[in-house]
Amino acid sequence: MDITLQQSTIKKQSSIEITGSKSESNRLLLLQALFPEIELKNVSNSDDSNLMTKALSSKDRVVDIHHAGTAMRFLTAYFAVQEGRETILTGSKRMKERPIKILVDALRALGAEIDYVENEGFPPITIHGKRLSKNKVSLHANVSSQYISALLLIASKLENGIELTLVGEITSVPYIKMTLSLLNEIGIETSFKNNVIKVHPSKAQPKPLTVESDWSSASYFFSIVAISDVGTEITLSSYKENSLQGDSCLVDIYKHFGVRTVSAENSILLKKESSEIKPLVLDLKNAPDIAQTIVVTCFILGVPCDLTGLHTLKIKETDRLVALKTELEKLGGSVEITDKSLHLKVSKEIKPMVSIATYNDHRMAMAFAPVAMKHDVIIEDAGVVSKSYPTFWDDLESIGFKITK
Numbered sequence: 001m002d003i004t005l006q007q008s009t010i011k012k013q014s015s016i017e018i019t020g021s022k023s024e025s026n027r028l029l030l031l032q033a034l035f036p037e038i039e040l041k042n043v044s045n046s047d048d049s050n051l052m053t054k055a056l057s058s059k060d061r062v063v064d065i066h067h068a069g070t071a072m073r074f075l076t077a078y079f080a081v082q083e084g085r086e087t088i089l090t091g092s093k094r095m096k097e098r099p100i101k102i103l104v105d106a107l108r109a110l111g112a113e114i115d116y117v118e119n120e121g122f123p124p125i126t127i128h129g130k131r132l133s134k135n136k137v138s139l140h141a142n143v144s145s146q147y148i149s150a151l152l153l154i155a156s157k158l159e160n161g162i163e164l165t166l167v168g169e170i171t172s173v174p175y176i177k178m179t180l181s182l183l184n185e186i187g188i189e190t191s192f193k194n195n196v197i198k199v200h201p202s203k204a205q206p207k208p209l210t211v212e213s214d215w216s217s218a219s220y221f222f223s224i225v226a227i228s229d230v231g232t233e234i235t236l237s238s239y240k241e242n243s244l245q246g247d248s249c250l251v252d253i254y255k256h257f258g259v260r261t262v263s264a265e266n267s268i269l270l271k272k273e274s275s276e277i278k279p280l281v282l283d284l285k286n287a288p289d290i291a292q293t294i295v296v297t298c299f300i301l302g303v304p305c306d307l308t309g310l311h312t313l314k315i316k317e318t319d320r321l322v323a324l325k326t327e328l329e330k331l332g333g334s335v336e337i338t339d340k341s342l343h344l345k346v347s348k349e350i351k352p353m354v355s356i357a358t359y360n361d362h363r364m365a366m367a368f369a370p371v372a373m374k375h376d377v378i379i380e381d382a383g384v385v386s387k388s389y390p391t392f393w394d395d396l397e398s399i400g401f402k403i404t405k
């Protein structure tokens with residue numbers, strides 16, 4: 001369904017409760033399947049987490065995880081250690097184009113039995129679950145950190161734990177650290193020194209855990225506050241003092257756009273304090289999911305930006321670099337891309353009533369929504385947001401956006 005966002009002025013003060021982090025949820029759901037004593041609160045209501053929950057309890061031979069990248073990667077490792085079970089793990093058309101060879105090779109090196117059903121290196125795959133006997137493996141770390149997290153999540157079920165040697169530059173490091181921290185929280189010992197990660201064979205001590213709300217989802221409100229008038233405030237909950245989510249770097253990045261973040265118990269207050277604007281230069285290899293939000297903020301504010309570290313964007317829900325260039329140029333922007341960087345030139349105008357294509361990518365829809373603070377804009381296939389943030393449009397309406405469905 002396409003929706004029209006009419007030019008809107010948002011409320012001076014508002015507050016929103018954001019669903020749990022899908023990254024934390026999908027890790028903890030897998031750990032809960034391994035250690036059923038774990039109790040979870042504030043689990044994400046996203047499609048990706050619902051798919052993860054369903055897949056973990058499914059007894060079917062074919063498990064379809066649609067667009068959910070973390071579910072695809074984490075469940076590949078999970079089903080590889082389900083002794084005696086054969087599972088065909090598949091996904092959407094796009095999922096069949098997202099590479100999985102590095103993970104499959106690493107699991108095979110540990111003793112797993114996995115076959116490709118269609119194309120070598122890509123889902124769907126047939127996984128013959130068995131006991132894995134080895135514990136040492138090397139893998140390339142520059143394509144997706146999800147392969148590394150997948151191996152770490154099952155490591156406590158391997159007789160001798162795991163020792164991973166990471167080859168090349170390590171991408172999306174905070175997501176690896178999130179996995180290790182969650183393992184530590186349930187009593188599993190780990191170490192990460194230079195390029196070697198170890199999960200020691202240790203007994204888990206499961207306990208109740210509360211998932212922090214999703215920082216990538218918060219990014220759209222950082223963008224909205226950055227574009228709003230000085231004095232505008234939005235409160236978001238439920239956030240913790242020390243986040244495991246790398247996207248909490250938004251707090252520092254959005255200072256650049258005059259947004260101050262004040263932490264209170266269980267929440268953060270975003271406040272627009274200054275309208276001074278400077279060009280932005282940023283390496284986002286540690287926070288790839290907020291790239292679209294930041295580029296669109298810059299475009300709307302008329303600030304140029306140079307973003308690097310974007311090599312993983314090409315293999316996400318869509319090729320996000322090409323999608324950003326295409327849609328920003330429809331709006332009147334001028335964008336240069338390589339396969340790992342994006343340069344946005346100063347923009348002088350924003351064209352009204354442009355129809356933004358979303359390419360089955362939730363973040364395209366959510367990142368472009370703030371355009372409505374300047375002009376009417378159409379967002380195509382708006383339901384796509386449910387991948388990570390099902391109530392996104394309702395929450396926008398609650399802060400003053402005018403939406404025609």
Ligand SMILES: O=C(O)C1=C[C@@H](OP(=O)(O)O)[C@@H](O)[C@H](O)C1
Nearest residue numbers: 023070144145146172175289312
């Ligand atoms: O482990 C995770 O939860 C994620 C890791 C990142 O992927 P890459 O490591 O492939 O960049 C990120 O983009 C994705 O949304 C979630």
Ligand SMILES: C=C(OP(=O)(O)O)C(=O)O
Nearest residue numbers: 067068069070289316317
């Ligand atoms: C890249 C994303 O998700 P995944 O890789 O889990 O599909 C995302 O949510 O932006």
